[in-house]
């Protein structure tokens with residue numbers, strides 16, 4: 001791998017690679033939650049991540065945008081080392097502003113939506129472009145309106161999150177992430193907190209996004225979505241990637257006993 | 268089942284309500300007490316309403332009331348700003364900052380405000396000169412404390428420093444009440460810590476902070492009467508001055524209460540609108 005590594009900055013130059021994880025480890029206290037994750041996500045790829053609760057899926061996703069610090073290994077997004085700068089063989093932590101700048105390009109959607117409850121749906125979508133990118137109010141509003149229309153909520157722009165259903169809130173959350181025009185979208189169980197009849201409307205928005213070529217890493221229990229929309233499927237258990245491949249094949253014909261046991265429970 | 272009972276079981280219910288004799292007894296007792304109070308206010312000469320009216324808008328009383336108002340405003344504004352700073356220190360990852368804030372709160376909440384105000388009034392004895400310069404090194408400018416420092420400043424500072432200790436705990440509780448997912452969502456969007464605090468965390472914390480802050484402000488209005496310790500002239504001090512030569516003690520004290528009630532009522536209205544503003548977006 002060192003052949004690809006630019007020693008001046010620690011960035012890797014690999015055409016078309018959006019995420020590259022190399023032996024990523026993460027500990028909480030004495031517990032090792034990620035035990036050497038190796039993964040590659042190509043530009044435009046939709047990677048679905050499945051696995052039992054507590055297997056480290058959320059933690060891995062949070063490492064990708066540096067909400068968690070990686071303890072060992074390396075992680076690159078769009079060729080840039082996440083959270084650090086490399087000079088020689090020394091790593092330097094990035095300053096807060098630099099980390100924030102890296103995060104702009106990575107959108108994240110949470111299981112519990114995490115909309116800002118004191119702002120209307122439209123204000124939720126406008127906030128980050130205005131604060132982070134210094135966009136004018138008019139420009140931010142115009143794009144926020146477009147995005148609200150795109151997620152099918154043009155009639156809900158003035159509503160506060162508490163006045164929206166879970167499915168509507170999650171669609172606003174997707175619009176909010178898209179407003180920063182990210183290169184990569186991370187979804188952490190985006191439909192797990194939803195009533196069953198509301199799951200479809202969120203998956204529809206995500207399907208459209210995938211069709212438009214967005215690179216996505218999706219932690220999900222929706223095997224139908226993984227099979228239909230996913231380009232690759234990763235099965236995690238106990239902080240390691242147990243198995244990965246084309247979703248249809250992994251789901252139909254899992255190779256590992258742990259994958260088989262998990263799939264037999266959820267399918 | 269007799270024929271009379273079988274109207275229809277699906278129709279609207281017409282039941283005999285439960286009687287509450289205790290409520291009637293309580294209501295009568297309250298009504299009697301209220302009548303006694305009104306009777307006392309009207310017939311008891313000792314209130315001397317005419318005397319009160321004479322002084323209600325007297326220049327000395329108006330000036331004292333003005334002092335009470337600005338002291339309250341200054342103490343609350345200063346207390347809130349310093350309180351936010353202390354709350355952030357308390358929540359800091361830096362143990363030195365956390366310890367300093369804890370020590371501050373411990374001292375200022377653990378000693379009486381009246382005693383603190385006495386000290387502020389005599390601060391010149393503790394620090395005869397004030398200077399600007401290098402700590403433990405040379406001073407560039409120095410001045411006599413008593414020349415820089417007025418009774419008004421002593422009163423305001425005393426109230427601000429005390430209030431900040433209480434506000435710090437209120438603000439800290441407010442910040443901690445905000446869901447951790449809010450910080451995460453803001454970080455994921457690329458907001459810096461300061462931006463997140465200012466635009467996301469504090470506005471939500473305000474919903475929790477506003478009601479007790481309103482109560483603090485109303486307490487402060489009344490606590491300004493303690494700056495007599497400095498000493499500084501405010502409403503209670505002034506009516507004491509007046510009755511010390513008119514001997515109309517009760518009329519002057521009741522008149523002061525009327526002013527305090529009027530001002531605290533205004534503040535309660537303000538508190539209502541403040542709570543409504545920061546409650547936006549929350550289902551009631």
Ligand SMILES: Nc1ncnc2c1ncn2[C@@H]1O[C@H](COP(=O)(O)OP(=O)(O)O)[C@@H](O)[C@H]1O
Pocket residue numbers: 028033051052053054055056057058059060
């Ligand atoms: N902030 C944290 N502190 C301590 N332990 C944590 C923290 N976050 C996650 N964990 C632990 O790490 C493990 C993996 O968690 P997580 O990544 O959330 O799993 P998943 O998303 O696959 O359910 C769990 O055992 C969890 O308890």
Ligand SMILES: [Mg+2]
Pocket residue numbers: 057058059188189
């Ligand atoms: Mg999870």
